[in-house]
Amino acid sequence: MTLKKWINLTLISLLLVAILGVLLRYKITFSLPIINQKYLQHSHSHFAMTGWITQMIMILLACRVSSVFSDQHFKKYNFVLFFNLASAYGMLVSFLFQGYGPVSIFFSTCSILAMYVFGVQLWRDMSKSTVKLPSFPWFKASIIFAFLSTLGIMFLVYLMASRNRDINIQQATTYYFLHFQYNGFFFFSCFGLFLNILDNKGINLTGTNKFFWFYSIATAISYFLSTLWMHFPLGIYLIVAASGIVLLMGWVWFVNQLRGHLPALRPSLSVPVSWLLLLSAIAYTIKVILQAGSAIPSLNNMAFGYRPIVIGYLHLVFLAVITIFILGYLLYARYINYNRLLWYGMIVFIIGIIANELALMLQGLAAMSYKVLPFINESLFIITVVMLTGTIMVNLGIYKKSSKHKD
Structure with a gap:
């Protein structure tokens, strides 16, 4: 299958993720007895990660x-792409009807195998290549983080099979998986793709090799920021806290380095691409600030003690950082046709993302005061409908003819 067909098919997965999100919010707000809420939640989260972002x-x-x-080299990956997408759709259906059960665990295992096959194949190709791109170290690190994250899934399956009900262990394992997926595999892959944009424009930043190693090590250590409730000894706590600061300062250093090259970069990027990349960068800046702030025990307890805040943080990374970046990269590389319908769809989708973050933040702040905001669930439901509308417009827009990028 061609690259364009793969991208169009995967954008349909984003549409399905939005539909599941609407159903989930409808289930929370109104009555939908034919669907189990926990099953729907598992289906939504697993398919979003595997069928949309990972794919x-x-x-x-x-x-x-x-x-x-x-x-023709891309066709080598057709099998593993089919394998991963089939696993994702298998999880979508099986989790919806049985939650964690034999069938859903089978498809989850298949998705892990797909990741292993893909990672090994990509690593071999990068090693064989006589051209060493600046993005290759970041791609390799993303594969390592993806492999590490699968250990969390395996251990969760073990906990369920052994009927281990320890909430702390389950929570730590879940955060382990999410951390190495979101902050490892997702971010390092996207950062490598951004370096591809810079490389295409002949922009080489000094000190990126040291930046890469500092960021990789700090990312691995920063997992423990989500488990500070384990009460580490002071020495270990300081190391963990330092990892969050390193990530923040490293990001500040990178942005500062990039500022000097913006005059050369801006003319080569269309206005829509520039806006999407800027929004993704702003969202990531907020993310690393929150991550560094979580080293403060009182803030850490608030961040991980209230469900709306946890959900808001995950959506911040998943939607505002990663998904918006991917949409920008697709436009930059001209993998999708640019037209007004597509662009307006992206605008509607982004408005929904921002509104969703604000609503979840307000809900979390209210929960800290043991208050319930009036009509908050109804508002979140409407917001998910807005995001769904945006994804529908995007999916329709990719089949329209291209038009010139306009301010």
Whole structure:
């Protein structure tokens, strides 16, 4: 299957994620007895990660690495892309009807195997390539983080099979998986793709090798920021707290380095692409500030003690940082047709993302005061409908003819 067909098919997965999100919010707000809420939640989260983000990242990384070989090299990845997408749809259906059960665990295992096959294949291609792109170290690190994250899934399955009901262990394992997926696999893949944009424009930042190693090590250690309730000894706590500060200062350093090259970069980026990349960068800035702030025990208890705040943080990374970046990269690389319908769809989608973050933040702040905001669930339901509307417009827009990028 061609690259364009893969991208169009995966954007349909984003549409399905939005539909599941609407159903989930409808279930919370109104009555929908035919659907189990926990099952729907599992289906939504697993398919969003595997069927949308992971699938699209696999496509973009395979395309980038294949570009140094030949036009036909990308077809080598067709099997593993089919395998991963089939696993994602299997999880979508099985989790919806049985939650964690034999069938859903089978498809989860298949998705892990797909990740292993993809990672090994991509790593071999990067090692064989005579052209060493600046993005390759970031792609390799993303694979390592993806492999590490699968250990969390395996351990969760073990906990369920052994009927271990320890909430703390389950929570720590869940955060382990999410951390190495979101902050490891997702971010490092996208950052490597951004370096691809800079490399195409002949922009080389000094000190990126040291930046890479500092960021990789700090990312691994910063997992423990989500488990500070374990009450580490002071020495370990200081190291963990320092990892959050390193991530924040590293990001400040990178942005400062990039500022000097903006005059050369801006003319080569269309206005829509520039806005999408800027919004993603702003969202990531907020994310690293919150992550560094979580080293303060009182803030950590608030961040991980209230469900709306946890959900808001996950959506911040998943939607505002990663998804918006991917949409920007697709436009930059001209993998999707640019037209007004597509752009307006993205605007509607982004308005929904921002409104969702604000609503979840207000809900979390109210929960801290043991208050319930009036009509908050109804508002969140309407917001998910807005995001769904945006994804529908985007999916319709990719089939319209291209138009010139206009301010």
